[in-house]
Amino acid sequence: MPAMGIITCHPPIIIPEIGGKETRMVQSTIDALKKASEDVEAFGPDVTVIMSPHAVSLNGRSIPVQVTDKYIGDFGDFDAPHVTMSYPCATDDAYSMKKCGASAIRYGLLDYASMVPLYYLKPKTPLVVMGYAFSLTTQGYVEFGSCVRKLLDDGRKILFVASGDLSHRLIPGAPAGFNPNAKLFDEKVVETISEWSLTEYLTLEEMRDMAGECGYWSIATLFGFMGESAHAEVLSYEGPFGVGYCVAEVALSMEGDSL
Numbered sequence: 001m002p003a004m005g006i007i008t009c010h011p012p013i014i015i016p017e018i019g020g021k022e023t024r025m026v027q028s029t030i031d032a033l034k035k036a037s038e039d040v041e042a043f044g045p046d047v048t049v050i051m052s053p054h055a056v057s058l059n060g061r062s063i064p065v066q067v068t069d070k071y072i073g074d075f076g077d078f079d080a081p082h083v084t085m086s087y088p089c090a091t092d093d094a095y096s097m098k099k100c101g102a103s104a105i106r107y108g109l110l111d112y113a114s115m116v117p118l119y120y121l122k123p124k125t126p127l128v129v130m131g132y133a134f135s136l137t138t139q140g141y142v143e144f145g146s147c148v149r150k151l152l153d154d155g156r157k158i159l160f161v162a163s164g165d166l167s168h169r170l171i172p173g174a175p176a177g178f179n180p181n182a183k184l185f186d187e188k189v190v191e192t193i194s195e196w197s198l199t200e201y202l203t204l205e206e207m208r209d210m211a212g213e214c215g216y217w218s219i220a221t222l223f224g225f226m227g228e229s230a231h232a233e234v235l236s237y238e239g240p241f242g243v244g245y246c247v248a249e250v251a252l253s254m255e256g257d258s259l
Contacts, residue, residue, distance in 0.1 A: 001153040004043045005222045005230070005250030006036055006121065006161045007193060009215070010052070010113035011243065014120075017080040025240045032236035032247035033120035039249060040121050045159035047090050048123040049148065051221050052163040053214040054113040055131035062103040063136065063144055066129045067094045073110030085110065085118055090126035093152065100147035102130065113163045123159055132217055138205055141217045142198065145224025162222040164215015166190075166244025174242025176212035185211035186237070186244040189219070193248050196232045198223045213244075222250065229253045 013019035014026050014033070023030060056064045067089060074084040087110075095104055110118075114129055136144075145160075152158050166186045168176035185207045192201040201223060208216050232250045239245060 001149065001155070002157040003149065003226060003252055004040065004045065004157070004159050005226045006040070006117070006159065007219055007222065007246060007248040007250070008033065008036070008117045008161060008163055009165045009245035009247065010116040010163050011165065011241070011245060012075065012078045012112055012116055013241070015075065015080065015083065015116065017083050018075060018078045026238065026245065028236040028238050029245045029247060033117070035235055036247060036249055037121050040123055040159060043159065044157060045123055045125050046156040047093060047128065047152070048125045048159045048161060049128045049130070050114050050117070050161045050163060051130050051218045052111055052113040053132055053218060054111040055129050056105050056107050057131040058103060058133050059135060061133050061136040061140065062101055063133045064105045064131045065094050065097050065102045066107045066131070067091060067104045068106065068108030071108050071110050071127055071129060073115050075112065075115065077112065085115060087118070088126040090128050094128045096151055097128070097130075097148060100144055100151060102144070117161050117163050121161065125159070138202060138217065138220050141220040142224035145221035146227070149225045149227070160222055160225045162215065162218035164213070164218040166213050166215060166246055167211035167239070168214070168243045169212045170239045170244060171242040179210055179212070182211045185213070186239065190234055190237050190246060193219070193232050193246070194234050196228070196230055196250070198228055226250050226252065
């Protein structure tokens, strides 16, 4: 199955209509997302699947998939209500994920952690948006991602966007406070992505609370979706405001083109 993965942070400040002059502080992230957008366009996906930590979430072990006729959203919460977006929902695909243990939730509003990547990536496809199940294990997310890939293996090109920031505790004054070891977590996450090593990625589980991250489960799901034979390229990493921003692309190897 043709598939492409994007790991991306989601700070609203990288949106020019929100960040203004402060976008200069995150230029590496913006440049990386522009590069990813070009590669997404060249890939030409038929469907885009997004996992966002700020989409609809559930307390159980069933991953919530938002189902609607049309996803809509704007950045009104960040004083930019004029920045809007609308995407059709890949309804059949969304409902089909119940076969992987997901719950279908009728809800059409896009959260900001989905909209920020979409602002730059601009896929010309229907979407499936999903959130977190807080009682599901990390291995459960990996298995869900693998199940979704098999479910969608019908010849279409699938783009999977794993939205999530890394540590929120990189510097004094960071949003979740400061922890001097938080940078180590980010360094290890970036390393495991670059090496595309699920085994090493799973060893970072015990560091999650210390780091105060929000993207660990999204990335774990992408590991399952793309498979261990994929390869990744980290396009950027920075944390000027105390939160780790990572952008990476994941592609299938020649051996991983089919299941």
